[in-house]
Amino acid sequence: MQLHARDHEPARTGVPDTVADPAGTAPAETVPAAISTRGLVKSYRGPDGSPTHAVCGLDLDVRRGETFAFLGPNGAGKSTTIALLCALARPTSGRAVVAGADVLTEPERVRRRVGLLFQHSALDPDLTAEQNLRVHARLYGLRRADVRRRTAEVLELAGLTDRRRSPVRTLSGGMRRRLEIARQLLHEPGVLFLDEPTTGLDPHARALVWEHLRALRDRHGSTLFVTTHYLDEAEHCDRLAIIDGGRLVARGTPSEVKAAIGDDRVVLRTSDDAAARRVALLLVPPDRTVHVDADGVWLRVPDGSAWIPRLCAALEVHGIAVHAASATPPTLDDVFFHHTGRSMAVADGAGGTR
Numbered sequence: 424m425q426l427h428a429r430d431h432e433p434a435r436t437g438v439p440d441t442v443a444d445p446a447g448t449a450p451a452e453t454v455p456a457a458i459s460t461r462g463l464v465k466s467y468r469g470p471d472g473s474p475t476h477a478v479c480g481l482d483l484d485v486r487r488g489e490t491f492a493f494l495g496p497n498g499a500g501k502s503t504t505i506a507l508l509c510a511l512a513r514p515t516s517g518r519a520v521v522a523g524a525d526v527l528t529e530p531e532r533v534r535r536r537v538g539l540l541f542q543h544s545a546l547d548p549d550l551t552a553e554q555n556l557r558v559h560a561r562l563y564g565l566r567r568a569d570v571r572r573r574t575a576e577v578l579e580l581a582g583l584t585d586r587r588r589s590p591v592r593t594l595s596g597g598m599r600r601r602l603e604i605a606r607q608l609l610h611e612p613g614v615l616f617l618d619e620p621t622t623g624l625d626p627h628a629r630a631l632v633w634e635h636l637r638a639l640r641d642r643h644g645s646t647l648f649v650t651t652h653y654l655d656e657a658e659h660c661d662r663l664a665i666i667d668g669g670r671l672v673a674r675g676t677p678s679e680v681k682a683a684i685g686d687d688r689v690v691l692r693t694s695d696d697a698a699a700r701r702v703a704l705l706l707v708p709p710d711r712t713v714h715v716d717a718d719g720v721w722l723r724v725p726d727g728s729a730w731i732p733r734l735c736a737a738l739e740v741h742g743i744a745v746h747a748a749s750a751t752p753p754t755l756d757d758v759f760f761h762h763t764g765r766s767m768a769v770a771d772g773a774g775g776t777r
């Protein structure tokens with residue numbers, strides 16, 4: 424199946440149609456861009472007339488064929504960015520080219536070339552899987568002759584061929600999500616946007632949805648732009664960006680953004696974490712902070728394992744017992760915390776701690 428049938432026209436705007444390859448993995452010095460934005464801004468006017476800057480000068484490049492994770496706390500500007508990139512909202516200023524079409528001057532073309540999976544189901548529960556796909560195919564103006572072929576193709580892709588005659592209400596949550604993804608593929612979009620595609624699914628269903636998404640990327644070269652609250656999912660994406668307060672605060676491959684932080688996370692569980700924090704603050708360089716939360720006392724330092732014996736010795740002198748100690752390289756949650764001051768679990772409203 425060709426997902427990029429209409430994705431190869433050059434952009435006719437000031438936004439570059441190719442992007443640099445920061446990871447250095449592309450054979451040439453540039454690779455085609457699926458999404459390119461320059462100085463993209465979206466402001467809303469509140470009831471009192473004061474502006475809310477939902478997106479503030481976004482410069483973003485997503486390559487064709489990559490799976491790109493877009494992370495950020497609640498209210499960071501993720502949904503607004505997706506609305507701009509799908510030409511569902513008009514930018515206040517700046518430029519964006521998506522699948523070779525300009526969101527400002529060619530919004531209709533953008534909308535025809537993208538697929539968008541919303542967080543909430545838009546399937547008709549009383550229609551069968553196949554009927555849902557056919558309705559959507561006709562809405563998208565697929566020719567009658569193509570509807571049957573494309574429906575069969577995407578059902579197969581979603582692993583739902585044997586359930587094609589089942590009413591949607593009888594499908595599991597994971598099957599429904601795969602059917603929704605399949606529905607967005609009917610018109611062969613150049614870029615597929617997925618807004619939290621696995622929220623609300625159990626771990627097994629989540630894994631199956633991702634297996635399906637990985638197959639789309641590997642077998643069909645699909646470009647996927649995914650928002651997620653699950654960092655283990657972002658970990659498996661080719662590249663990611665973190666947005667906070669409408670601005671990009673980090674971008675790169677998962678390894679790159681973790682390496683950029685550099686420091687290990689040292690965590691101690693002690694008999695008195697507040698007192699242990701005061702002792703640790705005397706030892707660490709003045710630019711370092713020591714935190715206390717449900718995990719214990721923790722800090723970020725280079726070569727964390729070398730710090731454990733020093734900290735333990737100092738705490739012993741102060742009569743503070745150490746029950747457990749660990750030093751771990753940075754995780755994506757550390758990256759998120761470093762840039763946003765919040766843990767993904769807390770930012771997500773899940774109430775987790777780090």
Ligand SMILES: Nc1ncnc2c1ncn2[C@@H]1O[C@H](COP(=O)(O)OP(=O)(O)OP(=O)(O)O)[C@@H](O)[C@H]1O
Pocket residue numbers: 467468475476477495496497498499500501502503504
């Ligand atoms: N139509 C609107 N009118 C006014 N303000 C808006 C509108 N849409 C979004 N905003 C504001 O813009 C900011 C970004 O919102 P957005 O929905 O893009 O964030 P988000 O990262 O998608 O958040 P969430 O993860 O909670 O969905 C927020 O401050 C929000 O209140």
